Amino acid sequence: xxxxxxxxxxxxxxxxxxxxxxxxxxxxxxxxxxxxxxxxxxxxxxxxxxxxxxxxxxxxxxxxxxxxxxxxxxxxxxxxxxxxxxxxxxxxxxxxxxxxxxxxxxxxxxxxxxxxxxxxxxxxxxxxxxxxxxxxxxxxxxxxxxxxxxxxxxxxxxxxxxxxxxxxxxxxxxxxxxxxxxxxxxxxxxxxxxxxxxxxxxxxxxxxxxxxxxxxxxxxxxxxxxxxxxxxxxxxxxxxxxxxxxxxxxxxxxxxxxxxxxxxxxxxxxxxxxxxxxxxxxxxxxxxxxxxxxxxxxxxxxxxxxxxxxxxxxxxxxxxxxxxxxxxxxxxxxxxxxxxxxxxxxxxxxxxxx
Ligand SMILES: [Mg+2]
Numbered sequence: 001x002x003x004x005x006x007x008x009x010x011x012x013x014x015x016x017x018x019x020x021x022x023x024x025x026x027x028x029x030x031x032x033x034x035x036x037x038x039x040x041x042x043x044x045x046x047x048x049x050x051x052x053x054x055x056x057x058x059x060x061x062x063x064x065x066x067x068x069x070x071x072x073x074x075x076x077x078x079x080x081x082x083x084x085x086x087x088x089x090x091x092x093x094x095x096x097x098x099x100x101x102x103x104x105x106x107x108x109x110x111x112x113x114x115x116x117x118x119x120x121x122x123x124x125x126x127x128x129x130x131x132x133x134x135x136x137x138x139x140x141x142x143x144x145x146x147x148x149x150x151x152x153x154x155x156x157x158x159x160x161x162x163x164x165x166x167x168x169x170x171x172x173x174x175x176x177x178x179x180x181x182x183x184x185x186x187x188x189x190x191x192x193x194x195x196x197x198x199x200x201x202x203x204x205x206x207x208x209x210x211x212x213x214x215x216x217x218x219x220x221x222x223x224x225x226x227x228x229x230x231x232x233x234x235x236x237x238x239x240x241x242x243x244x245x246x247x248x249x250x251x252x253x254x255x256x257x258x259x260x261x262x263x264x265x266x267x268x269x270x271x272x273x274x275x276x277x278x279x280x281x282x283x284x285x286x287x288x289x290x291x292x293x294x295x296x297x298x299x300x301x302x303x304x305x306x307x308x309x310x311x312x313x314x315x316x317x318x319x320x321x322x323x324x325x326x327x328x329x330x331x332x333x334x335x336x337x338x339x340x341x342x343x344x345x346x347x348x349x350x351x352x353x354x
Contacts, residue, residue, distance in 0.1 A: 070103025070154025248278025
């Protein structure tokens with residue numbers, strides 16, 4: 001029996017162009033997938049409201065994963081309620097969606113972000129420090145889109161050190177944000193509070209020495225975040241402070257639901273940045289989309305069998321889809337396209353490029 005193919009895709013610089021946010025080049029492939037009834041799951045660091053707009057624009061009627069796996073939005077009646085029960089999930093009904101929360105509330109992330117910011121000699125600017133207008137400058141989004149982007153719930157995107165972006169934002173003057181977060185009111189309750197107090201104590205104990213470079217700063221920030229049980233990952237434009245959630249965990253959860261629905265499922269994942277790794281690691285067929293300058297996120301030797309697109313953004317997206325959909329065996333077995341075959345294809349493409 002054929003397995004059902006399910007596609008998980010990053011949005012920025014993968015399905016949408018990094019600069020123009022256009023998905024024109026991916027349109028024919030999207031149309032074909034729709035005809036074949038193959039679900040395309042947007043898996044992004046964007047907010048729920050932002051992703052909903054994009055999902056509608058792309059005419060997708062499938063679940064989507066937002067804020068780096070902070071939450072999964074499932075259209076109501078997409079899966080029967082018994083599936084949630086079977087998996088012990090308790091989605092919240094809101095605006096036509098069943099929402100499964102996996103991340104920590106934004107208020108807690110902001111509170112930790114401010115503590116880390118005070119501690120580090122490096123300059124940090126988070127979305128919570130910015131007005132929509134400034135977010136629009138940084139992202140190239142329209143102002144109304146930037147308003148949606150600023151409605152974070154489970155992920156704080158931020159910039160580090162004296163990047164050009166920070167200078168641009170500072171030129172517009174950053175309004176100081178009042179500390180209003182109150183950990184006591186969090187729904188995660190006592191566990192979060194205890195974790196927060198522990199982190200607060202640990203962060204006070206540590207003395208920061210000047211860092212040599214950005215990599216070292218990021219490593220230290222990651223260490224500080226860990227004291228609170230939080231994580232820092234790198235996206236296409238920003239670093240992200242989140243709870244223990246990631247794109248991979250959210251993908252696994254949706255795959256469980258799809259397996260209940262279809263029995264056997266084969267998964268394909270496409271992404272371009274470090275925050276896509278957790279997703280690329282858990283899918284059957286990972287695709288690494290080239291960056292706008294033609295480079296790729298660094299691969300370890302173990303990851304060499306990942307399909308690497310020749311073209312960046314939506315053109316690369318379409319290229320990968322054409323490659324996999326032209327292999328009908330992909331739906332029959334997980335070994336429909338072997339790892340060795342993909343390695344050879346990658347090498348072949350690079351040779352042709354030279
Ligand atoms: Mg991306």
